[in-house]
Amino acid sequence: MIRTGDKYIDDLRDGRTIFINGEKITNHVDHPAFKNAIRTVANLYDYQKFNFEKMTFLTREGHRIARHWELPSSHEKLIARGQTAYDYAMQSAGWIGRSPDHVASALVGMMTHIEVFESYSQERSNALKNYFTYVSENDLYLTYALVNPQGDRSKMPSEHTKDIYHSLGLVEKNSKGIIVRGGKMLATAAPLANEIFIGVQNPLKSGVDERYALSFAMPLSTEGIKIISRRSYELVAGHPKDYPLSCQFDENDTIVYFDDVLVPWERVFIFEDTDMCRKQFHSTGAEVLMDTQSQARYAVKLHFLTGLAQKMAETNGIDKFPSVKENLAELACYAMNIEGLFKNLIYNPNVHNGFYIPDQVQLYACQIIAQSIYPKMINIIRKLAGGGVIMLPSSEYDLLNNEIFSFVEKTQYSSVMSPTDRIRLMKLVWDAIGSEFASRHLQYEMFYSGAKFATLDRLYKHYDWNFSRALVENIKTF
Ligand SMILES: Cc1cc2nc3c(=O)[nH]c(=O)nc-3n(C[C@H](O)[C@H](O)[C@H](O)COP(=O)(O)OP(=O)(O)OC[C@H]3O[C@@H](n4cnc5c(N)ncnc54)[C@H](O)[C@@H]3O)c2cc1C
Incomplete structure (x- = not known):
């Protein structure tokens, strides 16, 4: 019953519409813009299958599905969830941010606080519960889109008067569902x-923006859903040895346009309720559980970057210089920092409805630190790299041409490895810190949990100011 990589690939052959590079494509599974990333995810499903005891669990219905669908009804289950997220991330060294365990964790977090939906609407809550059963039992891979297109950020969605459907909104409702x-x-x-x-994670004004206050889920192959792909880094990577990360881990980002899509009522979880849109992620376990997964992944990625920097320093013979060691230690410090924060999330949870949920305020602090340190780390690695990540032959094909390679190898000396290995390593470094793929990752780590003003605002609202003020007020000031 465990979903395999092959089954995952078969399921993706669903005829969805993707726009890329002037083309409308309906069979993206073998398209050079997406095919490697799809195989990377397929490998995750196979990894899950081959390590089924730790990566899956048995449902009450007797199905073996991924552990990320399991509700954390004991502390052991929360720890196991965290460990599988870490293990999953190890398969890509943390370069796949939205692996199948991310949105699944958000849904689990909605289930642990299902009373939030029940007190809002029994019908919508039943729709969510049935949906959860369906996607979890079938171990489906979900993406999510919670943010409205930028447009004019000083205006509410309803104030985009040139096109009130700039942000996704309701056209009409009927007996079947909503359009x-x-x-x-x-x-x-x-x-x-x-x-x-x-x-919806953007602010919505009650009494004005109800049209936009919706939550639902649909297959990506649904008629009317148009997926507008950004540039594919996998497609332009050329030889895999030149861009080893871009060509494997390009989890493409897309704008999704709903061109009058009918969403049946059984797939509608929030209907015209601005307050529920906020509560859906912030008053349930959704945000906390999904971003705990993110911190597991992030810890792995930061260890990778730290190891990469150390190996590069050794290759260039700079690793014994005291100032370089300090830089490397600083990288290790950031990696251990996130590792510690992640462990704190899973080892010191709160209990809600019998479920073990990481602490929300800790998570907010973690998000802010996470988005702040990534640019610093990239900067440190750039500083250590010097021009070595540029001083490289144009492509792997230069290494395959004997005449060119005979000159190239004279320029790629290292005391600890061959010229070819040096080139491979430096290309990996560049793909991690300097390529378009790397640059997208910088933007991702800075923004995926929200812009910094938003994450700081969350912590400001939830931090225990009474505790810290009491410390101040209790001190003897003479
Ligand atoms: C690579 C990447 C992948 C992503 N993947 C997903 C995904 O899968 N699903 C999803 O739902 N979202 C995703 N996001 C979107 C992400 O959630 C948003 O980028 C994030 O919420 C910030 O919103 P924004 O980009 O619209 O920035 P904005 O809200 O437009 O903010 C940009 C900047 O404008 C300024 N600013 C804007 N508003 C204010 C204000 N009120 N007060 C002060 N300053 C302000 C700040 O300087 C801020 O940093 C992704 C983002 C990136 C970069």
């Missing part, structure tokens, strides 16, 4: 996922 129109900003991994989950 929706408009765009949603980045849905990472839409070409890789089976379904898309829609919510």
Whole structure:
């Protein structure tokens, strides 16, 4: 019953519409813009299958599905969830941000706080519960789009008067469901996922913006869903040895446009309720559980970057210089920092409805630190790299041409490895810190949990100011 990589690939052959490079494509699975990333995800499903005891669990219905669908009804289950997220991330060294365990964790977090939905609407809550059963039992891969396209950020969606459907909104409702129109900003991994989950994280004004206050989920192959892909780094990577990360881990980001899509009522979780849109992620376990997965992945990625920097320093014979060691230690410090914060999330949870949920305020602090340190780390690695990441032959094909290689190898000396290995390593470094793929990752780590003003605002609102003020007020000031 465990979903295999082959089954995952078969399921993706669903005829969805993707626009890329002037083309409308309906068979993206073998398209050079997406095919490697899809195989990377397929490998994750196979990894899950071959390590089924730790990566899966048995449902009450007797199905073996990924552990990321399991509700954390004991502390052991929360720890196991964290460990599988870490293990999953190890398969890509943390370069796949929205692996199948990310949005699944958000849904689990909605289930652990299902009373939030029940007190809002029994019907919508039943729709969510049935949906959860369906996607978890079938171990589907979900992406989500929670943010409206930028447009004019000083205006509410309803104030975009040139086109009130700039942001996805309700056109009409009927006995079958709702018809929706408009765009949603980045849905990472839409070409890789089976379904898309829609919510709203932008501020909405009650009494004005109800049209936009919707949450639902649909298969990405649904008629009317147009997936507008960004540039594919996998496609332009050329030889895999030149861009080893771009060509494997490009979880493409997309804009998703809903061109009058009918969403049946059984797939509608929030209907015209601005307050529920906020509560869906912030008053349930959704945000906390999905971003705990993110911190597991992030810890792995930071260890990778730290190891990469150390290996590069050794290759260039700079690793014994005291100032270089300090830089490397600083990288290790950031990696251990996130590792510690992640462990704190899973080892010191709160209990809600019998479920073990990481602490929300800790998570907010973690998000802010996470988005702040990535640019610093990249900068340190750039500083250590010097021009070595540029001083490289144009492509692997130069190494395959004997005449060219005979000159190239004279310029790639290292005391600890061959010229060819040096080139391979430096190309990996560049793909991690300097390529377009790397640059997208910098933007991702800075923004995926929200712009910094938004993450700081969350912590400001939830931090225990009474505790810290009491410390101040209790001190003897003479
Ligand atoms: C690579 C990548 C992948 C992503 N993947 C997903 C995904 O899969 N699903 C998803 O839902 N979202 C995704 N996101 C979107 C992400 O959630 C948003 O980027 C994030 O919420 C920030 O919103 P924004 O980009 O619209 O920035 P904005 O809100 O437009 O903010 C940009 C900047 O404008 C300024 N600013 C804007 N508003 C204010 C304000 N009120 N006060 C002060 N300053 C302000 C700040 O300087 C801020 O940094 C992704 C983003 C990136 C970069």
